[in-house]
Amino acid sequence: MTVLVIAEHDNKSLNDATRAAVTAASKIGGDIHVLVAGKGASGVAEAAGKLDGVAKVLHADADHLEHPMAESLAALVLSLADGYDAILSPATTTGKNFMPRVAAKLDVMQISDITAVESADTFVRPIYAGNAMMTVKSTDAKKVITVRGTTFEKAGDGGSASVESVDAPAGPFKSAFVSEELAKSDRPELTAAKIVISGGRGMASGDNFHLLDKIADKLNAAVGASRAAVDAGFVPNDYQVGQTGKVVAPELYIAVGISGAIQHLAGMKDSKVIVAINKDEEAPIFSVADYGLVADLFKALPELDEELAKAGY
Amino acid sequence: MKILVPVKRVVDYNVKVRVKPDQSGVDLANVKMSMNPFCEIAVEEAIRLKEAGKADEIVVVSIGPQQAQETIRTALAMGADRGILVTAEGRVEPLAVAKILAKIVEEESPDLVVLGKQAIDDDANQTGQMLGALLDWPQGTFASKVELDGGNVTVTREIDGGLQTIKLDGPAIVTTDLRLNEPRYASLPNIMKAKRKPIDTKTPEDYGVDISPRLEVVKVTEPPKREAGIKVESVAQLVDKLKNEAGVL
Ligand SMILES: Cc1cc2nc3c(=O)[nH]c(=O)nc-3n(C[C@H](O)[C@H](O)[C@H](O)COP(=O)(O)OP(=O)(O)OC[C@H]3O[C@@H](n4cnc5c(N)ncnc54)[C@H](O)[C@@H]3O)c2cc1C
Numbered sequence: 001m002t003v004l005v006i007a008e009h010d011n012k013s014l015n016d017a018t019r020a021a022v023t024a025a026s027k028i029g030g031d032i033h034v035l036v037a038g039k040g041a042s043g044v045a046e047a048a049g050k051l052d053g054v055a056k057v058l059h060a061d062a063d064h065l066e067h068p069m070a071e072s073l074a075a076l077v078l079s080l081a082d083g084y085d086a087i088l089s090p091a092t093t094t095g096k097n098f099m100p101r102v103a104a105k106l107d108v109m110q111i112s113d114i115t116a117v118e119s120a121d122t123f124v125r126p127i128y129a130g131n132a133m134m135t136v137k138s139t140d141a142k143k144v145i146t147v148r149g150t151t152f153e154k155a156g157d158g159g160s161a162s163v164e165s166v167d168a169p170a171g172p173f174k175s176a177f178v179s180e181e182l183a184k185s186d187r188p189e190l191t192a193a194k195i196v197i198s199g200g201r202g203m204a205s206g207d208n209f210h211l212l213d214k215i216a217d218k219l220n221a222a223v224g225a226s227r228a229a230v231d232a233g234f235v236p237n238d239y240q241v242g243q244t245g246k247v248v249a250p251e252l253y254i255a256v257g258i259s260g261a262i263q264h265l266a267g268m269k270d271s272k273v274i275v276a277i278n279k280d281e282e283a284p285i286f287s288v289a290d291y292g293l294v295a296d297l298f299k300a301l302p303e304l305d306e307e308l309a310k311a312g313y
Numbered sequence: 314m315k316i317l318v319p320v321k322r323v324v325d326y327n328v329k330v331r332v333k334p335d336q337s338g339v340d341l342a343n344v345k346m347s348m349n350p351f352c353e354i355a356v357e358e359a360i361r362l363k364e365a366g367k368a369d370e371i372v373v374v375s376i377g378p379q380q381a382q383e384t385i386r387t388a389l390a391m392g393a394d395r396g397i398l399v400t401a402e403g404r405v406e407p408l409a410v411a412k413i414l415a416k417i418v419e420e421e422s423p424d425l426v427v428l429g430k431q432a433i434d435d436d437a438n439q440t441g442q443m444l445g446a447l448l449d450w451p452q453g454t455f456a457s458k459v460e461l462d463g464g465n466v467t468v469t470r471e472i473d474g475g476l477q478t479i480k481l482d483g484p485a486i487v488t489t490d491l492r493l494n495e496p497r498y499a500s501l502p503n504i505m506k507a508k509r510k511p512i513d514t515k516t517p518e519d520y521g522v523d524i525s526p527r528l529e530v531v532k533v534t535e536p537p538k539r540e541a542g543i544k545v546e547s548v549a550q551l552v553d554k555l556k557n558e559a560g561v562l
């Protein structure tokens with residue numbers, strides 16, 4: 001049994017979602033190989049070799065792999081697929097984009113967003129916005145799987161695997177990268193942060209998010225948002241937490257001016273501790289909150305900022 | 314230019330589903346069903362392209378039980394031109410859906426297929442990409458902006474780090490994200506008109522596609538339940554609890 005994990009990176013460093021996928025692979029069993037596809041990403045390939053449990057790193061280097069594009073990544077993975085019993089990737093927007101293409105070409109039904117490995121062919125995944133957990137057994141010879149990053153431990157750096165070069169199919173491809181507008185922030189990434197503070201429609205404007213920013217800076221937290229706040233243009237799309245946005249599971253999640261719709265809860269209810277600040281004591285968010293504060297956020301947030309300062313933050 | 318829009322009938326997004334006591338699935342008896350919200354966005358986008366003079370026919374397809382015809386009617390009332398219903402009972406997995414859609418694409422030769430990025434029941438987020446692979450077509454998934462220019466499609470995509478713009482050499486697949494557009498409601502006259510628009514009824518056998526599931530559902534269970542905690546009286550008490558009781562500060 002050999003498992004291939006497709007690494008995700010920015011040509012400079014591996015992300016935590018890849019570490020979680022490697023842990024999921026180790027639960028399936030067998031040898032673990034990691035594919036690093038990129039441009040000038042040999043540092044990433046070396047880092048992948050250090051991951052716990054990894055036996056070999058395959059490194060594909062090409063200009064057209066600088067940005068992860070569905071067509072070219074799928075073609076590369078397919079060129080290697082013969083040697084593997086299972087192929088895993090993180091369930092990020094990149095993994096969700098190319099993996100189903102791999103599955104379809106292999107005539108395999110992909111298992112999306114798994115949260116647990118029961119055995120080499122049986123997996124658990126959330127359905128209906130996490131209101132039900134489905135255990136599925138795959139009857140396909142090869143398994144194609146995407147992994148929810150928040151539910152598996154991050155693999156550590158105890159390994160010493162060798163790196164081997166592989167060729168990437170050169171195309172031609174019918175899709176081309178044009179441009180990217182990436183959010184720049186000194187704060188931790190939303191899905192990796194230990195503390196997340198999110199604002200909803202109750203924030204009333206994008207400017208008011210500075211009230212959250214101040215607290216986030218004190219706590220080294222990431223800032224998130226509900227769909228309503230993103231739709232209203234208060235903050236960009238990459239802030240959205242929920243069923244159809246990002247899934248987070250920090251130590252502490254603070255929901256401010258968010259009502260607690262099932263689609264939002266789907267993205268944060270596995271957080272260790274949940275705090276809700278809402279002026280409506282009937283808001284559904286209180287039914288999942290460990291600590292609820294019924295208050296006007298415009299009063300509560302400056303107070304929280306002060307109390308944190310008093311506590312030494 | 315012809316656009317094909319696959320639409321799925323799913324549990325309404327406002328419904329909180331219940332797991333059946335025998336763990337065989339979720340209870341869908343007497344539950345409100347609607348068009349998957351991402352499919353509504355796909356239909357809306359196709360109609361806007363038609364209204365802008367960039368497309369001349371919109372064909373909607375649904376694969377599902379007989380009642381999926383209502384979902385097709387909804388799309389026709391919004392402004393699509395005709396429908397194809399492929400009747401299938403039980404679980405039809407994205408791979409099988411994509412295979413049927415690939416056959417329909419062969420027959421209909423659309424220039425663009427617009428799908429939802431995910432269906433809110435099974436949350437699989439696969440069908441469009443699988444169709445792309447089966448047809449060897451390029452794809453622009455999670456689209457928040459779509460521009461047609463001759464045979465090219467420029468798609469702005471919502472990705473984890475922000476936004477990405479890519480260019481596709483058509484024919485192409487697009488899957489919709491939430492902020493692509495705001496779908497319209499069908500007006501009463503259009504609902505009446507839609508009743509006369511044609512819907513073809515087919516079966517998976519007509520397309521020679523085997524829809525037997527590849528994934529066997531072992532069981533469906535409740536997620537771990539979260540109990541409501543306490544209400545604190547003040548911000549000072551909140552900070553104290555987070556520090557000294559929960560230990561997260
Ligand atoms: C297909 C689909 C996908 C979706 N995906 C997602 C998703 O991924 N993520 C997501 O979040 N949502 C998603 N939604 C939307 C979801 O259904 C809700 O509409 C949304 O989460 C509501 O956001 P909100 O809580 O910020 O706004 P509201 O529900 O309007 O709540 C605002 C809250 O703020 C409180 N408030 C207002 N003013 C103050 C104040 N001054 N002080 C304190 N409290 C105040 C109010 O009491 C209220 O509870 C999706 C919906 C659909 C149909």
Ligand SMILES: Cc1cc2nc3c(=O)[nH]c(=O)nc-3n(C[C@H](O)[C@H](O)[C@H](O)COP(=O)(O)OP(=O)(O)OC[C@H]3O[C@@H](n4cnc5c(N)ncnc54)[C@H](O)[C@@H]3O)c2cc1C
Pocket residue numbers: 127134319320321322337338339349351352355374375376377378402403404405406407410427428429430431432433434435436437438439440441530533
């Ligand atoms: C326990 C369980 C029991 C189920 N029982 C049933 C059942 O009895 N009957 C039933 O019908 N389903 C049932 N389903 C749902 C079925 O399994 C899913 O529809 C299937 O797995 C597809 O996943 P998805 O729709 O999330 O795909 P996604 O890839 O998330 O869908 C994305 C897009 O693809 C298109 N698309 C997907 N499916 C269709 C379709 N059928 N027709 C047209 N366009 C489509 C749409 O544009 C959609 O927005 C059940 C699911 C579970 C989990």
